[in-house]
Amino acid sequence: MSKPVIGFIGVGVMGMGMCGNLARKSGCIVLAADLNMDNVHALAADGVVASSIQQIAETASIVFLSLPAIQHVEAVCTGPGGLAAHARALKTIVDMSTSDVERTRQLARTLGKAGIELVDAPVARSREAANNGTLLITVGADQAQFNAVRPYLDCMGSDVLLCGPTGAGQVVKIMNNMVLLNTVHTLAQAFAMAEKSGVSKDLLANALSLGSAASFALKLTGANYLAKDVFPQKMFSTAYALKDLKLALELSETIHMDNAISRLTAQQLQKSVDAGFADNYYPVMYRVIAGGEQQP
Template sequence: MSAAVLGFVGVGVMGEGMCSNLLHKSGCPVHVADLNAEAVARLAAQGAVASSLEGLRQSVHTVFLSLPSIDQVEAVCLGTGGLIVEGGSIRTVVDMSTSDVPRTRALAAKLAERGVNFLDAPVARSREAARNGTLLITVGGDAALFEAVAPQLRCMGSDVLHCGGVGAGQVVKIMNNMVLLSTVHALAEAMAIAEAAGVDKALLANVLRLGSADSFALRLTGEKYLARDDFPEKLFPTAYALKDLKLALGLAHASGIRPTVAEAAADLLGQAADQGYAMSYYPVVYRLIRPSPQA
């Protein structure tokens, strides 16, 4: 692996662990920029170089982005004070955010006009997986470019898969989240029904794990959070889950498909956000399903 200088923008809940693994495993200097100075300082204490967008555009060749949505990705790349400027050093942008597919493809085209390569490489699995370097990373873009960047992606993920042209990585990730969020919706309903019928929801979760209803969603979300009625902030919040489902619905509707299961899950997430749960861990939808104490 070459000692090329790398950049990383966005070191939040997922990005901090991802950047740490890139720093320790790639053998390359990593320059970091984020609005959260404390997160940047923690990475600098591990050997990263604290920087800014201006600093990155003059010093790094490949930059990885882990941002909330395509809005931030577009602004960081091409907005005022953004990364891509004439005479800058950046030649490859790797967007590891979960982003809108048509806008991702449009951004890739704009960057290509400026001589900059682009991969979409969104990540799946948990914050713990980000810390452990065991993420699933689904990648869209030129196959040769994927092969060039794959060693760095494998610093952050145990499963790194090329899914096709630009945008294909986003499609696969969005479908992954659509299935996960719809499954958790079903789990929340099952636990609310069981509890209302006099069966402990933690017992239900344990039994489901032993049968054909077992799943990653059950083991991660059902047992640890739904069964305990515990939905902390700073995990994958309702607002982010709703954003991802809306991306899935957009793809479906553009294809003339009506995804009724995903639509129901999105509606419930929207209700949860409206009721003050926007920043709570998204399985909090359980609280909207269960009978009220007065029922």
């Protein structure tokens, strides 16, 4: 019996680890495509087969997407030459990107008319978690859809949660990022204030970790990046962080709820982009808060 065929589109910083884990653990043939096909070829040892959107739509029953934003998801799904245009075997698309809630729901309706189901399953945690298969995956689907895709999601994540119907996975992911980004904004403010007041950033990181301000955000970004004033590229960038926070603000408008805290964080992220830090790890907003707007 031949192995089942599944597809993966978007083999970037997060998608590379996700696709590799899917190929190694799923027992399926994984066809993959990306604008940078070098990323796909780098996974050949894991069993990933370089392919095209057309071939994937024609031969894979399930396709996973890991793309920058909803406009890219829409283009790959329903644009000229996209998945829907070439669908033969294709029955289910699983969007693992962080995407706009209402546009995700509309895309699901559009694809449904073509006989294709859309499941939203955005991921949280780091590139290391993507490589290790320990992502948090929040899923928007009905129970039958969830049961069908769960074995594949388990290849990529250690925590896979059904959050509700279509779009609910995006809501939970956006809330996760909103809380994280607002927390890191506060941490950046605290580190800048401590340093200007003559207190070591390393000492502050340790002190906060021992008290009621302890958090995952402090442990990850406080001690390792804010205290060290190190904000590398090819991590979760300021530009991506701003994009995700804008999704939270758009959702706030949709449900008619004020979100003043997130607006302030978005303004600070925008200042960081304007200062030349768009590609740096987003806690770099510390440098702008502290008055060091010079590009590294």
